[in-house]
Structures are given as C-alpha cells and as structure tokens.
Amino acid sequence: MRNMTHRTTHGAIIARQPHVAEPARFSAIQSIFIQRASHAIEHFALRADKATLADAVGAPTDTGMLIRVLRDVAVLGPSVADLDPEAIDLAKEIEHCDALLRRAGRTYSVTEVAQLLGISRQAVDKRRQNGALLAMRQSSDWHYPRAQFHERETLPNLPEVVKGMAETGPWVTLEFLVTPDTVLLGLTPREALLKGGAARDQAMMSVRG
Secondary structure (H helix, E strand, O other): OOOEEEEOOOOOEEEEOOOOOOOOOOOHHHHHHHHHHHHHHHHHHHHOOHHHHHHHHOOOOHHHHHHHHHHOHHHHHHHHHHHOOOHHHHHHHHHHHHHHHHHOOOEEOHHHHHHHHOOOHHHHHHHHHOOOOOOEEEOOEEEEEHHHEEOOEEOOOHHHHHHHOHHHOHHHHHHHHHOOOHHHOOOOHHHHHHHOHHHHHHHHHHHHO
C-alpha cells in the first residue's frame, strides 16, 4: 500500500504512513478474564472503606493486595459472598498456603534444585515423578519448597515422607514438615528428621500413621 501525503498550513508536505494494525496483546480468553477481574476489583473498591483499602495497598505484591481485600469478610459482605460463596474460603486458603511457603523459606526452581544437588534438570524431574522430592505446580513450572533441603542435600527420609503422604497432597505434606508438634516436644518434623535418633523415628511414625 502506497503512502499518503498531506500539506501543512506552511506548505510542507508530510508523508502519512499507512495504518498497520498492532498485534493483539491478549488472547480472547485473557481479555475476558481481565474484563471480569476488573469488574470485581471495581466492586471491592467502591464498597471497601479507606482503612481497608489502605491496608490492602500496603501489601508488597499485587497478588497480596487482592488477597487482603478478599479475606476481609467485612469488605466482602453478604452481597459479594452471594455472588460467589467460595470466595472467602478461597482467599483464606491462598493466604494459608502463602504463610506455609514463608515458613518453608519459599521455593527453588528446577534449575536451582539441580544446581543445589549437583544433578541435571532431568534428574530433578525424575526424582519428583518418583516421589523423592516435594513439588508444587504453578502453570507449566514446578516449584520445590526449600524446607525439604538442608545444605546441599535433601532431608533424611524425605522420599518416605513424600510417598507416605502422597494421598494428602503436597500442601498438607509441607504443612506437616514445617509445623511444630507436641509429640515431637515442640520440634517440627523437619527438625526431627535432621536431629535423628528417637526424634526422627517419632516423626516417621506420624507419617506411617
């Protein structure tokens, strides 16, 4: 397509480039999600008081900001809860999982685990598939809680723990590892596994039921 031109008031001729459509930034489903999410956020913003919003925007991440609003039952109120009765419970669950990850020291990527253990990425994947490593899936990636490692190795008896609790899921397994237990005299199972001896035996008894 040839360029078009037009003349300015001073007589100069300026070339006008043909319009070229920019590539779509979002897919159709992404656009629908963004539109609906925007409506929900606007709904919260209009109904929340200033103190609640101030607390929410104080979160270090955008996701954390949304969680703080969702978890506040006073903000959600009956009207929002009626729209989605599971919203409050979901927000609390997300916040609980985030708290677990903080206690676990967050996570490693598959590349970081490979470097830590001195093995290949493929070997890390194989250990995960065989139940020798604890991992959480996020989109197409796997994330490995740091609490299952000590120095440059995995915790003693880790495969037995992961396999023994496989039916409960990775989040329950992680919670087990990082939560103090009165049976272990206040130690977390992670600490008991590292301590060894009777403490480790007691922790493994809990895994075996």
